Amino acid sequence: MEQKNIRQLSLPELEAYFIEIGDKKFRAKQVYEWIWQKHAHSFDDMTNLSKQLRTQLGEHFTLPALGVDATQFSNDGTIKSRFKTVDGHLVEGVLIPTDERKTACVSSQVGCSLSCKFCATGYMDRKRNLHYDEIYDQVVMINEQSERSFGKKLSNIVFMGMGEPLLNYNNVLKAIERISAEDGLGMSPRRITVSTAGVAKMIKKLGDDEVRFKLALSLHAANDKKRNEIMPINESNNIKALVEALNYFYKKTGSEITLEYILFQNFNDSIEDAEELVKVFRQIPADLVNLIEYNTIDAFQFTKPDEDTVQAFMNHLEKRGVNARLRRSRGKDIDAACGQLANKAGQD
Known part of the structure; x- marks a missing residue:
């Protein structure tokens, strides 16, 4: 048997x-x-x-459980863990500490099928979805790291690691249910953010399921031509479809929506690009635009813009009434920053 x-x-x-x-x-x-x-x-x-x-x-x-295969420590306090599943697959999770919060960035799939050009995971094949208990294990172990290293429990969880969470829908929702359950970790869903590259029909399903966690859309370009170039998923889930889906999601849930936007030099960092982003922002009940520093990966030849360009972009958004925040990357020296997770070797 x-x-x-x-x-x-x-x-x-x-x-x-x-x-x-x-x-x-x-x-x-x-x-x-x-x-x-x-x-x-x-x-x-x-x-x-x-x-x-x-x-x-x-x-x-x-009773399968994830094990820690390797751990790396950044100069800025960030801790990256490579976890090993019972069937030998590797996934990564990151503890991001700041004075105000301790955040776990967790993975939802082994690899990814979406092939976003700027993301190291996108160059890996998708081997399989993570089961909900494997996602839960990541959070448990990163929480233990936080208590050991900083004397504090996790305050936030972001599904921004390896994989597309909405293509592992049932396991991600079940994991969040266990994480937020009183007989689980007891964390409020309002402290959990699920980030998606933009799967319109699944965003609507989140609305139908009346989820209570926050949602972040990885936009990264505010017109379809540019977004198609760096995110192939946009060809079947264009910006118009995503705007419609996000409005549906908000109408059903009232949950917070954030737009994520990585700045690439001479690609999406001009004032014209900023104005296009303003127009998209105004069509969505979004609370915030997170501007993100690009973290280089070997396979993608873009670089990040200089500080003056970033500031001009930010100033334009603010002048046009957009709530924007520049998110400085952490853990770059150990390939633990946004877009860099690819199971590179660490130290035991």
């Missing part, structure tokens, strides 16, 4: 299992706590269960 991942069982399903084997129903709650609150990595960790019961669980179920 094939063993089932015990973390895929709900509490009622666990209760049914214990009743079926003639044990007490309350055992299910004990096991559930070990899985989701005490973060057991094996049945042997479950010390308030008898040895016989732990052996029996091991015969019937698996």
